[in-house]
Amino acid sequence: MSKISGEYLDCVFVFPPGGGITGNYFSFSIGSAYIISLLRQKGYKAEQFISSDYINLENCVRQLLILNPKIVGFTTFNTNFLTSVIIAEKIKSISPGIIIIFGGPTATNYSEFILERYPFIDACFRNEGEETFLQFISQLSEKGFDFYKIDHGKIKGISYIIDGEIYTNPDSNILAENSMFQDYLDKYPSPYLNNVIPGSDAFKTGLLTARGCNQHCIYCNCAVMSKRRITTHSVERVISELDFLSEYSSGNLELNLFDDAFSLIPKRAKRICRAIIENKIKIPLSCMTRCDCVDEELLDLMKEAGFVTVGFSLESANPGTLRILGKVHKAEDNPSDALEKETLFIEKLSEMAAYAKKIGIKNVFSSIMSGLPFETLDEANKTTETIDKCTDIDFYTHNLFTIYKGTPLYDTYQKYGYKISNIDNNPIFGATLYPDDVIYKVKVSSKSQFHETQKSLNKSTLKILSLAHEKKKNTRWFNNIVIFSDNANADLVNWLKLVLSLNGTIIQIYSSKSALFNNSDKDYETYIRHCTPSLDIRNYYFERDKDLLLICHHSPLIRSEDERIVMKICDFDYVKTNFNNPEVTFNKVLCKESGTDDANSAYTYFNGIQQEDNLFDYLINKKPFPYFANICKWTKVLSNCREKNTLFVNDRHDVRLCWYGQNIGRVGQSYDSIIESFEYHQRLMSEQRKCDICNARDRCTKCISPFPLSDEDYCFKQKNNDITKVAELFMSVDVFKQFI
Secondary structure, rough: OOOOOOOOEEEEOOOOOOOOOOOOEEEEOHHHHHOOHHHOOOOEEEOOOOOOOOHHHHHHHHHHHHHHHEEEEEOOOOOOOHHHHHHHHHHHHHHOOOOOEEEHHHHHHHHOOOOOOOOOEEEEEEEOOHHHHHHHHHHHHHHHOOOHHHHHHOOOOOEEEOOOOOEOOOOOOOOHHHHHOOOHHHHHOOOOOOOOOOOHHHHHHHEHHHEOOOOOOOOOHHEEEEEEEOOOOOOHHHHHHOOOOHHHOOOOOEEEOOOOOOOOOOHHOOOOOOOHOOOOOOOOOEEEOOOOHOHHHHHHHHHHHHHEEEEEEEEEHHHHHHHHHOOOOOOOOOOOOOOHHHHHHHHHHHHHHHHHOOOOEEEEEEEEOOOOOHHHHHHHHHHHHHHOOOOOOOOEEEEEEOOOOOHHHHHHHHHHHEEEEHHHOOOOHHEEEEEOOOHHHOOOOEEHHHHHHHHHHHHHHHHHHHHOOOOOOOOOOOEEEEOOOOOOOHHHHHHHHHEEEEEEEEEEEEEOHHHHHHHHHHHHHHHHHHHOOOOOEEEEEEEEEOOOEEEEOOOOOOOOOOEEEEEEEEEEHHHHHHOOOOOOOOOOEEEEEOHHHHHHHHHHHHHHHOOOOOOOHHHHHHOOOOOOHHHHOOOOOOOHHHHHOOEEEOOOOOOEEEOOOOOOOEOOHHHHHHHHHHHHHHHHHHHHHHHHOOOOOOOOOOOOOOOOOOHHHHHHHHHOOOHHHHHHHHHHHHHOHHOO
């Protein structure tokens, strides 16, 4: 029961999605879950806000307010910070009495800036939050949840704003001060055993066996935040959670142990593994650790305990660079000649990777960085070559050396020649500027996960631009916005908050390469300044060589021109002519019918192949087809104008529902207004075509823009031949055609 009677929640925690293609759902946060577990143990009503599908700002806030919370707490990273800001601001504008709290890494490092720029946020919680939040809510419950009546000065680890003045209390340091007590973390109830996080969600959320790091790396804030101390759970607590979660284990899903490095205390890691084995717990496990914190005995135990994926961080294969980074030994700006530890560290990576593969650990990976202090191109390439020569490393993550506030590097980066450019004077979105161009020239191995990430991003973009079928509930927002414009302005960004799902995809296509390079940085600043609802912003431009090509923004890790080509746009005649040409691949092709003859040719082909005895087998056994931009007009229910996933915006701010659709509204209009306009045009078109008495009315999607066909030709074909089956099968095969 809550200590305050009534129907209200004391607190709801929000972990918004943010950036990239990692998902658009509001998921569990392991950090919030620990706080919720403790609050519930003490009698407070606390929940995590969960949404398993796309959701826009208005509906997110509506669902949060239905919960009637007194406090809304946000877990913030740089990637989801703006999403958190616009949700918080909307909540405060509707219900000013709700207390807004920001926590997480971004709130820890930028608390004073956040409170100054975003005054609707009441307080920032720094570092670990269990004890701090409990003190905070205990005071509030005694004062009727009046934020201004509590004694803020007694609560360590918070920054807060009162009457426009910002106060920063000393750090709490609860875990660091109690790390000498064995298994101090056990005082916090388990989020899993106490049903805060359902067991079925563990494989997306992960498990903690310890917090903190005792290393000296200058680019990382983990050791800084934990004061270079490690606080642990007991082996018994870890086993009880793993035993519980093993009941939810299925397929190849791995449970990630999210410790900063699992085997920083090797003896403890061995005890955990032995306990897993003794208790016969069967669950696939993964972790990141250090090669100098494992030996053959530990790897044997990890394999037997169920570890299927193990990562060993490297960062650089140059001993002098490792010394500057503090990776193995305390950092030295001018490394001494004696670099034995660093040399042994590099050698042990190959040794431990080889042993891990030998005993059957399925996935062994590493991590490296480009753009490191004083590292030459030859030295940077040596790191990639070291990974390539180590055949026992399956893949590696190729990171760019980035300067973050809260790391030891942050106060000294200038002496290495780096600069930071703060976008819109916002340090949360500071870009690291490198003293040389090494990151643009260093080798990127075929083992790099960057290639798979880029391939996945390109497939996602192709799918969106082809208007491929995407399941969508009856919602009042778009999941994707495609903008054909060389400029973004405040009106556009503010409108996106109305019509785009949170963390939905923004595809901005510039008219030329020069337009992109001249305007994209300025546009990104506009998105940041006006708080875009999504940082999944993908910049491209059209370029005409022999064909029309869509080219991606020049990533520092893209090395070939072919890698920069996201897709080739062609007509159906090109597809038909080259379909059996082994030198032509259609994995990056979008087919757009270019004229009436081309559209008729496509229609004739689709109509012809539906005579195949088994059309599905025919398509599966054929070479992958391109994506089709026009085929949805022949489907029954798979068209974008029915599903309303994607909206197109031109440089005049007109909006439409497909490549060739007629304008149905303007930037600034609400979702409902845009859809009402579309439905009006659709009714008008249906009356003109006499759709209600047509023999194809039950299977025709009634495309209002069947370009390049005329209305008359479109209707004639719909009446005389039904190619719905083949058209819908082509769109369905799109989902997995890249893998056949």
